[in-house]
Amino acid sequence: MKILITGVGGPTPRSFALSLQRYSQYADWEFFGTDINPHAVGLYRKDLFKESFLIAPASDPEAYWKDIEAIITAKNIDYAIILPELEVMEWSKRKMQGGKLPCPSLIPDPKVTELLVSKSRMTDLLEDMDLVPASVSFHRGQRDFKGLFDKLGFPFWVRSSSGTSGLGSLKVENEAALKNWIQINPEVEQFLASTFLPGRNLACKLLYWKGKLLRAASGERVNYIMAKVAPSGITGNTSFGRLLNEPHLVELSKKAMDKVFDETGTEPHGFFTADFKEDEKGKPYITEINVRHVAFTQCFAAGGANFPEDTIRLLDADPDFDFTYRMYEFEKDLIFLRDVDVEPILMKEGELLKVYHSPVGQNI
Structure with a gap:
Protein backbone atom coordinates (compact mmCIF):
# COMPACT_ATOMS: atom_id res chain seq x y z
CA MET A 1 0.00 0.00 0.00
CA LEU A 106 -9.16 12.08 5.89
CA ILE A 107 -9.86 15.82 5.64
CA PRO A 108 -12.27 17.83 7.83
CA ASP A 109 -14.64 20.42 6.43
CA PRO A 110 -12.90 23.79 5.82
CA LYS A 111 -15.38 25.60 8.05
CA VAL A 112 -14.26 23.40 10.94
CA THR A 113 -10.58 23.83 10.07
CA GLU A 114 -10.80 27.61 9.84
CA LEU A 115 -12.65 27.87 13.15
CA LEU A 116 -10.28 25.63 15.10
CA VAL A 117 -7.04 27.03 13.66
CA SER A 118 -8.10 30.35 15.17
CA LYS A 119 -7.69 29.83 18.92
CA SER A 120 -9.59 33.08 19.61
CA ARG A 121 -12.61 32.02 17.50
CA MET A 122 -12.69 28.61 19.15
CA THR A 123 -12.48 30.20 22.60
CA ASP A 124 -15.29 32.64 21.81
CA LEU A 125 -17.51 29.79 20.60
CA LEU A 126 -16.98 27.62 23.70
CA GLU A 127 -16.85 30.41 26.29
CA ASP A 128 -20.45 30.07 27.49
CA MET A 129 -20.12 26.29 27.92
CA ASP A 130 -17.50 26.49 30.70
CA LEU A 131 -15.11 24.50 28.50
CA VAL A 132 -12.38 27.11 28.01
CA PRO A 133 -10.53 29.43 30.40
CA ALA A 134 -11.43 33.12 30.63
CA SER A 135 -9.60 34.77 27.74
CA VAL A 136 -8.97 38.11 26.02
CA SER A 137 -7.60 38.51 22.48
CA PHE A 138 -5.57 41.56 21.51
CA HIS A 139 -3.48 42.90 18.63
CA ARG A 140 0.24 43.53 18.96
CA GLY A 141 -0.36 47.26 18.43
CA GLN A 142 -2.62 47.56 21.49
CA ARG A 143 -1.38 49.92 24.20
CA ASP A 144 -4.09 49.88 26.89
CA PHE A 145 -4.32 46.55 28.74
CA LYS A 146 -6.44 47.62 31.70
CA GLY A 147 -9.46 45.57 30.57
CA LEU A 148 -7.27 42.49 30.13
CA PHE A 149 -5.66 42.90 33.56
CA ASP A 150 -9.02 43.51 35.24
CA LYS A 151 -10.50 40.34 33.74
CA LEU A 152 -7.56 37.97 34.18
CA GLY A 153 -5.35 39.44 36.89
CA PHE A 154 -1.77 38.20 37.29
CA PRO A 155 -0.31 35.81 36.36
CA PHE A 156 -1.96 34.91 33.06
CA TRP A 157 -0.96 32.89 30.02
CA VAL A 158 -0.38 34.52 26.63
CA ARG A 159 0.21 32.92 23.24
CA SER A 160 -0.38 33.47 19.55
CA SER A 161 -4.07 33.24 18.68
CA SER A 162 -3.19 30.83 15.87
CA GLY A 163 -0.43 28.38 15.06
CA THR A 164 1.02 25.44 16.95
CA SER A 165 3.95 24.36 19.14
CA GLY A 166 3.25 26.97 21.80
CA LEU A 167 4.06 29.89 19.47
CA GLY A 168 4.42 33.09 21.49
CA SER A 169 3.59 31.36 24.79
CA LEU A 170 4.58 32.80 28.16
CA LYS A 171 3.40 33.00 31.75
CA VAL A 172 3.06 36.76 32.28
CA GLU A 173 3.68 38.14 35.78
CA ASN A 174 3.38 41.90 35.13
CA GLU A 175 2.68 44.55 32.48
CA ALA A 176 6.34 45.14 31.65
CA ALA A 177 6.84 41.43 30.89
CA LEU A 178 3.83 41.45 28.55
CA LYS A 179 5.03 44.48 26.59
CA ASN A 180 8.55 43.07 26.29
CA TRP A 181 7.15 39.74 25.10
CA ILE A 182 5.09 41.42 22.39
CA GLN A 183 8.18 43.21 21.12
CA ILE A 184 10.35 40.09 20.89
CA ASN A 185 7.66 38.16 18.98
CA PRO A 186 7.26 40.33 15.86
CA GLU A 187 5.87 37.42 13.84
CA VAL A 188 2.75 37.29 16.04
CA GLU A 189 0.07 39.82 15.07
CA GLN A 190 -2.76 38.58 17.26
CA PHE A 191 -2.34 37.27 20.80
CA LEU A 192 -4.68 35.40 23.14
CA ALA A 193 -4.37 35.93 26.91
CA SER A 194 -6.00 33.38 29.21
CA THR A 195 -6.31 32.55 32.88
CA PHE A 196 -3.15 30.78 34.02
CA LEU A 197 -3.90 27.13 34.73
CA PRO A 198 -1.27 25.39 36.91
CA GLY A 199 -2.53 21.79 36.64
CA ARG A 200 -1.94 18.85 34.33
CA ASN A 201 -1.42 19.31 30.57
CA LEU A 202 -3.74 16.80 28.87
CA ALA A 203 -4.66 15.71 25.37
CA CYS A 204 -7.67 13.84 23.99
CA LYS A 205 -7.61 12.30 20.52
CA LEU A 206 -10.85 11.91 18.56
CA LEU A 207 -11.38 10.06 15.27
CA TYR A 208 -14.61 10.90 13.42
CA TRP A 209 -15.77 9.23 10.24
CA LYS A 210 -18.77 10.36 8.18
CA GLY A 211 -20.86 11.66 11.04
CA LYS A 212 -19.79 9.39 13.88
CA LEU A 213 -17.17 9.38 16.61
CA LEU A 214 -15.41 6.01 16.32
CA ARG A 215 -12.24 6.13 18.44
CA ALA A 216 -10.86 8.19 21.34
CA ALA A 217 -7.93 8.11 23.76
CA SER A 218 -6.28 10.41 26.30
CA GLY A 219 -2.78 11.23 27.48
CA GLU A 220 -0.78 13.67 29.57
CA ARG A 221 2.18 15.82 28.57
CA VAL A 222 4.50 16.18 31.56
CA ASN A 223 7.83 17.42 30.17
CA TYR A 224 8.96 18.74 26.79
CA ILE A 225 11.97 18.10 24.56
CA MET A 226 14.39 21.07 24.73
CA ALA A 227 12.09 22.79 27.22
CA LYS A 228 14.91 25.06 28.43
CA VAL A 229 15.13 26.84 25.07
CA ALA A 230 11.55 28.13 25.37
CA PRO A 231 10.69 30.78 28.00
CA SER A 232 7.33 29.07 28.48
CA GLY A 233 8.97 25.65 28.90
CA ILE A 234 6.66 24.38 26.15
CA THR A 235 8.05 23.35 22.75
CA GLY A 236 5.12 21.28 21.48
CA ASN A 237 7.16 18.04 21.57
CA THR A 238 6.65 15.88 24.64
CA SER A 239 9.64 14.12 26.24
CA PHE A 240 7.79 12.47 29.14
CA GLY A 241 4.10 11.71 29.22
CA ARG A 242 1.44 9.33 30.45
CA LEU A 243 -1.18 7.27 28.59
CA LEU A 244 -4.44 7.75 30.46
CA ASN A 245 -7.92 6.26 30.79
CA GLU A 246 -10.09 9.34 31.34
CA PRO A 247 -13.59 9.16 29.83
CA HIS A 248 -14.39 12.58 31.29
CA LEU A 249 -11.87 14.15 28.91
CA VAL A 250 -13.54 12.38 26.00
CA GLU A 251 -16.92 13.63 27.19
CA LEU A 252 -15.70 17.24 27.34
CA SER A 253 -13.93 16.97 23.97
CA LYS A 254 -17.01 15.52 22.31
CA LYS A 255 -19.17 18.26 23.82
CA ALA A 256 -16.85 20.88 22.35
CA MET A 257 -16.72 19.21 18.92
CA ASP A 258 -20.51 18.82 18.87
CA LYS A 259 -20.72 22.60 19.31
CA VAL A 260 -18.16 23.17 16.55
CA PHE A 261 -19.99 20.89 14.10
CA ASP A 262 -23.33 22.46 15.00
CA GLU A 263 -21.99 26.02 14.63
CA THR A 264 -20.47 25.27 11.22
CA GLY A 265 -23.34 23.08 10.01
CA THR A 266 -20.93 20.34 9.03
CA GLU A 267 -20.74 16.57 9.30
CA PRO A 268 -18.44 15.24 12.02
CA HIS A 269 -15.44 13.98 10.08
CA GLY A 270 -11.68 14.07 10.60
CA PHE A 271 -9.05 13.58 13.26
CA PHE A 272 -8.74 16.06 16.13
CA THR A 273 -6.57 16.47 19.22
CA ALA A 274 -8.11 18.53 22.03
CA ASP A 275 -5.55 20.02 24.44
CA PHE A 276 -6.52 20.68 28.06
CA LYS A 277 -4.96 22.37 31.06
CA GLU A 278 -6.29 21.88 34.58
CA ASP A 279 -6.87 24.63 37.14
CA GLU A 280 -5.66 24.43 40.74
CA LYS A 281 -8.67 22.25 41.63
CA GLY A 282 -8.10 19.77 38.82
CA LYS A 283 -10.87 21.03 36.52
CA PRO A 284 -9.78 20.70 32.86
CA TYR A 285 -10.25 23.49 30.31
CA ILE A 286 -9.67 23.27 26.56
CA THR A 287 -6.80 25.46 25.37
CA GLU A 288 -6.88 24.45 21.70
CA ILE A 289 -8.14 21.77 19.33
CA ASN A 290 -5.73 20.63 16.63
CA VAL A 291 -7.12 19.49 13.27
CA ARG A 292 -4.53 16.73 13.02
CA HIS A 293 -2.36 14.22 14.84
CA VAL A 294 0.35 15.43 17.21
CA ALA A 295 3.96 14.33 17.70
CA PHE A 296 3.44 11.52 20.23
CA THR A 297 1.00 9.58 18.03
CA GLN A 298 3.56 6.75 17.87
CA CYS A 299 3.48 6.42 21.66
CA PHE A 300 -0.28 5.87 21.56
CA ALA A 301 0.20 3.26 18.83
CA ALA A 302 2.84 1.48 20.90
CA GLY A 303 0.35 1.38 23.77
CA GLY A 304 -2.36 -0.19 21.60
CA ALA A 305 -4.19 2.90 20.25
CA ASN A 306 -3.05 2.89 16.64
CA PHE A 307 -5.00 5.81 15.17
CA PRO A 308 -2.88 5.83 11.98
CA GLU A 309 -3.92 2.24 11.27
CA ASP A 310 -7.55 3.10 12.04
CA THR A 311 -7.33 5.99 9.57
CA ILE A 312 -5.92 3.87 6.76
CA ARG A 313 -8.41 1.06 7.33
CA LEU A 314 -11.28 3.55 7.08
CA LEU A 315 -9.87 5.10 3.90
CA ASP A 316 -9.36 1.59 2.52
CA ALA A 317 -12.96 0.56 3.31
CA ASP A 318 -11.70 -2.44 5.28
CA PRO A 319 -14.73 -4.76 5.63
CA ASP A 320 -13.43 -6.01 8.99
CA PHE A 321 -13.24 -2.59 10.60
CA ASP A 322 -15.41 -2.41 13.74
CA PHE A 323 -17.54 0.74 13.59
CA THR A 324 -18.59 0.41 17.23
CA TYR A 325 -17.36 3.36 19.26
CA ARG A 326 -14.28 2.57 21.33
CA MET A 327 -12.31 4.56 23.87
CA TYR A 328 -8.87 3.00 23.91
CA GLU A 329 -7.82 1.88 27.39
CA PHE A 330 -4.22 1.44 28.44
CA GLU A 331 -2.47 -0.52 31.14
CA LYS A 332 -2.41 1.43 34.39
CA ASP A 333 0.74 3.37 35.23
CA LEU A 334 1.87 3.39 31.56
CA ILE A 335 4.25 6.21 30.58
CA PHE A 336 6.37 7.12 27.56
CA LEU A 337 9.81 8.71 27.23
CA ARG A 338 10.88 10.47 24.01
CA ASP A 339 13.78 12.47 22.63
CA VAL A 340 14.91 13.84 19.28
CA ASP A 341 15.47 11.05 16.72
CA VAL A 342 15.24 8.36 19.40
CA GLU A 343 12.77 5.47 19.53
CA PRO A 344 10.26 6.22 22.31
CA ILE A 345 10.21 3.95 25.35
CA LEU A 346 6.99 2.73 26.98
CA MET A 347 7.22 1.48 30.55
CA LYS A 348 5.42 1.47 33.88
CA GLU A 349 5.97 4.68 35.83
CA GLY A 350 6.86 2.61 38.87
CA GLU A 351 9.88 1.31 36.96
CA LEU A 352 11.50 4.76 36.70
CA LEU A 353 14.93 4.82 38.27
CA LYS A 354 15.15 6.31 41.75
CA VAL A 355 17.99 8.55 42.89
CA TYR A 356 20.76 6.34 44.24
CA HIS A 357 22.52 7.68 47.29
CA SER A 358 25.93 6.03 47.68
CA PRO A 359 26.94 5.05 51.19
CA VAL A 360 29.86 7.14 52.41
CA GLY A 361 33.21 5.62 51.44
CA GLN A 362 31.75 3.27 48.82
CA ASN A 363 31.72 3.50 45.03
CA ILE A 364 28.46 3.30 43.11
Whole structure:
Protein backbone atom coordinates (compact mmCIF):
# COMPACT_ATOMS: atom_id res chain seq x y z
CA MET A 1 0.00 0.00 0.00
CA LYS A 2 1.47 3.34 -1.08
CA ILE A 3 0.95 6.18 1.39
CA LEU A 4 1.90 9.83 0.78
CA ILE A 5 2.74 11.71 4.00
CA THR A 6 3.32 15.47 3.90
CA GLY A 7 5.44 17.70 6.11
CA VAL A 8 7.99 14.98 6.96
CA GLY A 9 10.43 17.52 8.36
CA GLY A 10 8.25 17.63 11.47
CA PRO A 11 8.03 14.88 14.10
CA THR A 12 4.28 14.27 13.70
CA PRO A 13 4.37 12.92 10.10
CA ARG A 14 7.32 10.65 10.95
CA SER A 15 5.45 9.48 14.05
CA PHE A 16 2.47 8.60 11.85
CA ALA A 17 4.64 6.58 9.45
CA LEU A 18 6.41 4.76 12.29
CA SER A 19 3.06 3.87 13.86
CA LEU A 20 2.21 1.94 10.70
CA GLN A 21 5.67 0.56 10.01
CA ARG A 22 6.28 -0.82 13.51
CA TYR A 23 2.85 -1.48 15.00
CA SER A 24 0.55 -2.41 12.11
CA GLN A 25 0.25 -5.61 10.13
CA TYR A 26 -2.66 -4.37 8.03
CA ALA A 27 -0.62 -3.98 4.83
CA ASP A 28 2.86 -3.96 3.35
CA TRP A 29 3.73 -0.28 3.52
CA GLU A 30 5.51 2.02 1.09
CA PHE A 31 5.77 5.58 2.35
CA PHE A 32 6.45 8.64 0.21
CA GLY A 33 7.30 11.90 1.92
CA THR A 34 7.13 15.59 1.04
CA ASP A 35 8.31 18.80 2.64
CA ILE A 36 8.92 22.41 1.61
CA ASN A 37 12.29 22.67 3.36
CA PRO A 38 15.37 21.09 1.70
CA HIS A 39 16.93 20.73 5.17
CA ALA A 40 13.99 18.68 6.50
CA VAL A 41 15.46 15.54 8.03
CA GLY A 42 12.50 13.38 7.02
CA LEU A 43 13.30 13.88 3.34
CA TYR A 44 16.47 11.87 3.90
CA ARG A 45 15.09 9.05 6.05
CA LYS A 46 15.66 6.26 3.52
CA ASP A 47 14.83 3.70 6.22
CA LEU A 48 11.32 5.12 6.46
CA PHE A 49 10.40 6.70 3.13
CA LYS A 50 10.88 4.92 -0.19
CA GLU A 51 11.10 8.29 -1.93
CA SER A 52 10.87 11.90 -0.78
CA PHE A 53 10.14 15.09 -2.65
CA LEU A 54 10.73 18.81 -2.16
CA ILE A 55 7.49 20.59 -3.07
CA ALA A 56 6.05 24.10 -3.30
CA PRO A 57 4.35 25.47 -0.16
CA ALA A 58 0.58 25.38 0.26
CA SER A 59 0.70 29.20 0.33
CA ASP A 60 1.26 28.93 -3.44
CA PRO A 61 -1.76 26.73 -4.31
CA GLU A 62 -1.14 26.51 -8.06
CA ALA A 63 2.43 25.27 -7.68
CA TYR A 64 1.54 23.16 -4.65
CA TRP A 65 -1.20 21.21 -6.39
CA LYS A 66 0.94 20.75 -9.50
CA ASP A 67 3.62 19.07 -7.37
CA ILE A 68 1.21 17.00 -5.27
CA GLU A 69 -0.78 15.73 -8.25
CA ALA A 70 2.38 14.83 -10.17
CA ILE A 71 3.68 12.73 -7.25
CA ILE A 72 0.35 10.98 -6.67
CA THR A 73 0.04 10.11 -10.37
CA ALA A 74 3.65 9.06 -10.93
CA LYS A 75 3.86 6.90 -7.81
CA ASN A 76 0.33 5.48 -7.90
CA ILE A 77 -0.37 6.73 -4.38
CA ASP A 78 -3.30 5.00 -2.66
CA TYR A 79 -3.92 7.43 0.22
CA ALA A 80 -2.54 10.75 1.42
CA ILE A 81 -1.93 11.76 5.03
CA ILE A 82 -1.92 15.56 5.25
CA LEU A 83 -0.53 16.88 8.53
CA PRO A 84 0.78 20.48 8.41
CA GLU A 85 -2.12 22.81 9.22
CA LEU A 86 -1.67 24.97 6.10
CA GLU A 87 -1.88 21.88 3.92
CA VAL A 88 -4.91 20.55 5.78
CA MET A 89 -6.60 23.89 5.12
CA GLU A 90 -5.67 23.79 1.43
CA TRP A 91 -7.00 20.24 0.98
CA SER A 92 -10.19 21.11 2.86
CA LYS A 93 -10.73 24.21 0.67
CA ARG A 94 -10.40 22.12 -2.47
CA LYS A 95 -12.82 19.60 -1.04
CA MET A 96 -15.37 22.34 -0.28
CA GLN A 97 -15.03 23.95 -3.69
CA GLY A 98 -16.12 20.74 -5.33
CA GLY A 99 -12.70 19.90 -6.68
CA LYS A 100 -11.98 16.19 -6.49
CA LEU A 101 -9.09 15.35 -4.21
CA PRO A 102 -6.22 13.70 -6.12
CA CYS A 103 -6.50 10.66 -3.84
CA PRO A 104 -8.51 9.71 -0.73
CA SER A 105 -7.53 11.46 2.51
CA LEU A 106 -9.16 12.08 5.89
CA ILE A 107 -9.86 15.82 5.64
CA PRO A 108 -12.27 17.83 7.83
CA ASP A 109 -14.64 20.42 6.43
CA PRO A 110 -12.90 23.79 5.82
CA LYS A 111 -15.38 25.60 8.05
CA VAL A 112 -14.26 23.40 10.94
CA THR A 113 -10.58 23.83 10.07
CA GLU A 114 -10.80 27.61 9.84
CA LEU A 115 -12.65 27.87 13.15
CA LEU A 116 -10.28 25.63 15.10
CA VAL A 117 -7.04 27.03 13.66
CA SER A 118 -8.10 30.35 15.17
CA LYS A 119 -7.69 29.83 18.92
CA SER A 120 -9.59 33.08 19.61
CA ARG A 121 -12.61 32.02 17.50
CA MET A 122 -12.69 28.61 19.15
CA THR A 123 -12.48 30.20 22.60
CA ASP A 124 -15.29 32.64 21.81
CA LEU A 125 -17.51 29.79 20.60
CA LEU A 126 -16.98 27.62 23.70
CA GLU A 127 -16.85 30.41 26.29
CA ASP A 128 -20.45 30.07 27.49
CA MET A 129 -20.12 26.29 27.92
CA ASP A 130 -17.50 26.49 30.70
CA LEU A 131 -15.11 24.50 28.50
CA VAL A 132 -12.38 27.11 28.01
CA PRO A 133 -10.53 29.43 30.40
CA ALA A 134 -11.43 33.12 30.63
CA SER A 135 -9.60 34.77 27.74
CA VAL A 136 -8.97 38.11 26.02
CA SER A 137 -7.60 38.51 22.48
CA PHE A 138 -5.57 41.56 21.51
CA HIS A 139 -3.48 42.90 18.63
CA ARG A 140 0.24 43.53 18.96
CA GLY A 141 -0.36 47.26 18.43
CA GLN A 142 -2.62 47.56 21.49
CA ARG A 143 -1.38 49.92 24.20
CA ASP A 144 -4.09 49.88 26.89
CA PHE A 145 -4.32 46.55 28.74
CA LYS A 146 -6.44 47.62 31.70
CA GLY A 147 -9.46 45.57 30.57
CA LEU A 148 -7.27 42.49 30.13
CA PHE A 149 -5.66 42.90 33.56
CA ASP A 150 -9.02 43.51 35.24
CA LYS A 151 -10.50 40.34 33.74
CA LEU A 152 -7.56 37.97 34.18
CA GLY A 153 -5.35 39.44 36.89
CA PHE A 154 -1.77 38.20 37.29
CA PRO A 155 -0.31 35.81 36.36
CA PHE A 156 -1.96 34.91 33.06
CA TRP A 157 -0.96 32.89 30.02
CA VAL A 158 -0.38 34.52 26.63
CA ARG A 159 0.21 32.92 23.24
CA SER A 160 -0.38 33.47 19.55
CA SER A 161 -4.07 33.24 18.68
CA SER A 162 -3.19 30.83 15.87
CA GLY A 163 -0.43 28.38 15.06
CA THR A 164 1.02 25.44 16.95
CA SER A 165 3.95 24.36 19.14
CA GLY A 166 3.25 26.97 21.80
CA LEU A 167 4.06 29.89 19.47
CA GLY A 168 4.42 33.09 21.49
CA SER A 169 3.59 31.36 24.79
CA LEU A 170 4.58 32.80 28.16
CA LYS A 171 3.40 33.00 31.75
CA VAL A 172 3.06 36.76 32.28
CA GLU A 173 3.68 38.14 35.78
CA ASN A 174 3.38 41.90 35.13
CA GLU A 175 2.68 44.55 32.48
CA ALA A 176 6.34 45.14 31.65
CA ALA A 177 6.84 41.43 30.89
CA LEU A 178 3.83 41.45 28.55
CA LYS A 179 5.03 44.48 26.59
CA ASN A 180 8.55 43.07 26.29
CA TRP A 181 7.15 39.74 25.10
CA ILE A 182 5.09 41.42 22.39
CA GLN A 183 8.18 43.21 21.12
CA ILE A 184 10.35 40.09 20.89
CA ASN A 185 7.66 38.16 18.98
CA PRO A 186 7.26 40.33 15.86
CA GLU A 187 5.87 37.42 13.84
CA VAL A 188 2.75 37.29 16.04
CA GLU A 189 0.07 39.82 15.07
CA GLN A 190 -2.76 38.58 17.26
CA PHE A 191 -2.34 37.27 20.80
CA LEU A 192 -4.68 35.40 23.14
CA ALA A 193 -4.37 35.93 26.91
CA SER A 194 -6.00 33.38 29.21
CA THR A 195 -6.31 32.55 32.88
CA PHE A 196 -3.15 30.78 34.02
CA LEU A 197 -3.90 27.13 34.73
CA PRO A 198 -1.27 25.39 36.91
CA GLY A 199 -2.53 21.79 36.64
CA ARG A 200 -1.94 18.85 34.33
CA ASN A 201 -1.42 19.31 30.57
CA LEU A 202 -3.74 16.80 28.87
CA ALA A 203 -4.66 15.71 25.37
CA CYS A 204 -7.67 13.84 23.99
CA LYS A 205 -7.61 12.30 20.52
CA LEU A 206 -10.85 11.91 18.56
CA LEU A 207 -11.38 10.06 15.27
CA TYR A 208 -14.61 10.90 13.42
CA TRP A 209 -15.77 9.23 10.24
CA LYS A 210 -18.77 10.36 8.18
CA GLY A 211 -20.86 11.66 11.04
CA LYS A 212 -19.79 9.39 13.88
CA LEU A 213 -17.17 9.38 16.61
CA LEU A 214 -15.41 6.01 16.32
CA ARG A 215 -12.24 6.13 18.44
CA ALA A 216 -10.86 8.19 21.34
CA ALA A 217 -7.93 8.11 23.76
CA SER A 218 -6.28 10.41 26.30
CA GLY A 219 -2.78 11.23 27.48
CA GLU A 220 -0.78 13.67 29.57
CA ARG A 221 2.18 15.82 28.57
CA VAL A 222 4.50 16.18 31.56
CA ASN A 223 7.83 17.42 30.17
CA TYR A 224 8.96 18.74 26.79
CA ILE A 225 11.97 18.10 24.56
CA MET A 226 14.39 21.07 24.73
CA ALA A 227 12.09 22.79 27.22
CA LYS A 228 14.91 25.06 28.43
CA VAL A 229 15.13 26.84 25.07
CA ALA A 230 11.55 28.13 25.37
CA PRO A 231 10.69 30.78 28.00
CA SER A 232 7.33 29.07 28.48
CA GLY A 233 8.97 25.65 28.90
CA ILE A 234 6.66 24.38 26.15
CA THR A 235 8.05 23.35 22.75
CA GLY A 236 5.12 21.28 21.48
CA ASN A 237 7.16 18.04 21.57
CA THR A 238 6.65 15.88 24.64
CA SER A 239 9.64 14.12 26.24
CA PHE A 240 7.79 12.47 29.14
CA GLY A 241 4.10 11.71 29.22
CA ARG A 242 1.44 9.33 30.45
CA LEU A 243 -1.18 7.27 28.59
CA LEU A 244 -4.44 7.75 30.46
CA ASN A 245 -7.92 6.26 30.79
CA GLU A 246 -10.09 9.34 31.34
CA PRO A 247 -13.59 9.16 29.83
CA HIS A 248 -14.39 12.58 31.29
CA LEU A 249 -11.87 14.15 28.91
CA VAL A 250 -13.54 12.38 26.00
CA GLU A 251 -16.92 13.63 27.19
CA LEU A 252 -15.70 17.24 27.34
CA SER A 253 -13.93 16.97 23.97
CA LYS A 254 -17.01 15.52 22.31
CA LYS A 255 -19.17 18.26 23.82
CA ALA A 256 -16.85 20.88 22.35
CA MET A 257 -16.72 19.21 18.92
CA ASP A 258 -20.51 18.82 18.87
CA LYS A 259 -20.72 22.60 19.31
CA VAL A 260 -18.16 23.17 16.55
CA PHE A 261 -19.99 20.89 14.10
CA ASP A 262 -23.33 22.46 15.00
CA GLU A 263 -21.99 26.02 14.63
CA THR A 264 -20.47 25.27 11.22
CA GLY A 265 -23.34 23.08 10.01
CA THR A 266 -20.93 20.34 9.03
CA GLU A 267 -20.74 16.57 9.30
CA PRO A 268 -18.44 15.24 12.02
CA HIS A 269 -15.44 13.98 10.08
CA GLY A 270 -11.68 14.07 10.60
CA PHE A 271 -9.05 13.58 13.26
CA PHE A 272 -8.74 16.06 16.13
CA THR A 273 -6.57 16.47 19.22
CA ALA A 274 -8.11 18.53 22.03
CA ASP A 275 -5.55 20.02 24.44
CA PHE A 276 -6.52 20.68 28.06
CA LYS A 277 -4.96 22.37 31.06
CA GLU A 278 -6.29 21.88 34.58
CA ASP A 279 -6.87 24.63 37.14
CA GLU A 280 -5.66 24.43 40.74
CA LYS A 281 -8.67 22.25 41.63
CA GLY A 282 -8.10 19.77 38.82
CA LYS A 283 -10.87 21.03 36.52
CA PRO A 284 -9.78 20.70 32.86
CA TYR A 285 -10.25 23.49 30.31
CA ILE A 286 -9.67 23.27 26.56
CA THR A 287 -6.80 25.46 25.37
CA GLU A 288 -6.88 24.45 21.70
CA ILE A 289 -8.14 21.77 19.33
CA ASN A 290 -5.73 20.63 16.63
CA VAL A 291 -7.12 19.49 13.27
CA ARG A 292 -4.53 16.73 13.02
CA HIS A 293 -2.36 14.22 14.84
CA VAL A 294 0.35 15.43 17.21
CA ALA A 295 3.96 14.33 17.70
CA PHE A 296 3.44 11.52 20.23
CA THR A 297 1.00 9.58 18.03
CA GLN A 298 3.56 6.75 17.87
CA CYS A 299 3.48 6.42 21.66
CA PHE A 300 -0.28 5.87 21.56
CA ALA A 301 0.20 3.26 18.83
CA ALA A 302 2.84 1.48 20.90
CA GLY A 303 0.35 1.38 23.77
CA GLY A 304 -2.36 -0.19 21.60
CA ALA A 305 -4.19 2.90 20.25
CA ASN A 306 -3.05 2.89 16.64
CA PHE A 307 -5.00 5.81 15.17
CA PRO A 308 -2.88 5.83 11.98
CA GLU A 309 -3.92 2.24 11.27
CA ASP A 310 -7.55 3.10 12.04
CA THR A 311 -7.33 5.99 9.57
CA ILE A 312 -5.92 3.87 6.76
CA ARG A 313 -8.41 1.06 7.33
CA LEU A 314 -11.28 3.55 7.08
CA LEU A 315 -9.87 5.10 3.90
CA ASP A 316 -9.36 1.59 2.52
CA ALA A 317 -12.96 0.56 3.31
CA ASP A 318 -11.70 -2.44 5.28
CA PRO A 319 -14.73 -4.76 5.63
CA ASP A 320 -13.43 -6.01 8.99
CA PHE A 321 -13.24 -2.59 10.60
CA ASP A 322 -15.41 -2.41 13.74
CA PHE A 323 -17.54 0.74 13.59
CA THR A 324 -18.59 0.41 17.23
CA TYR A 325 -17.36 3.36 19.26
CA ARG A 326 -14.28 2.57 21.33
CA MET A 327 -12.31 4.56 23.87
CA TYR A 328 -8.87 3.00 23.91
CA GLU A 329 -7.82 1.88 27.39
CA PHE A 330 -4.22 1.44 28.44
CA GLU A 331 -2.47 -0.52 31.14
CA LYS A 332 -2.41 1.43 34.39
CA ASP A 333 0.74 3.37 35.23
CA LEU A 334 1.87 3.39 31.56
CA ILE A 335 4.25 6.21 30.58
CA PHE A 336 6.37 7.12 27.56
CA LEU A 337 9.81 8.71 27.23
CA ARG A 338 10.88 10.47 24.01
CA ASP A 339 13.78 12.47 22.63
CA VAL A 340 14.91 13.84 19.28
CA ASP A 341 15.47 11.05 16.72
CA VAL A 342 15.24 8.36 19.40
CA GLU A 343 12.77 5.47 19.53
CA PRO A 344 10.26 6.22 22.31
CA ILE A 345 10.21 3.95 25.35
CA LEU A 346 6.99 2.73 26.98
CA MET A 347 7.22 1.48 30.55
CA LYS A 348 5.42 1.47 33.88
CA GLU A 349 5.97 4.68 35.83
CA GLY A 350 6.86 2.61 38.87
CA GLU A 351 9.88 1.31 36.96
CA LEU A 352 11.50 4.76 36.70
CA LEU A 353 14.93 4.82 38.27
CA LYS A 354 15.15 6.31 41.75
CA VAL A 355 17.99 8.55 42.89
CA TYR A 356 20.76 6.34 44.24
CA HIS A 357 22.52 7.68 47.29
CA SER A 358 25.93 6.03 47.68
CA PRO A 359 26.94 5.05 51.19
CA VAL A 360 29.86 7.14 52.41
CA GLY A 361 33.21 5.62 51.44
CA GLN A 362 31.75 3.27 48.82
CA ASN A 363 31.72 3.50 45.03
CA ILE A 364 28.46 3.30 43.11
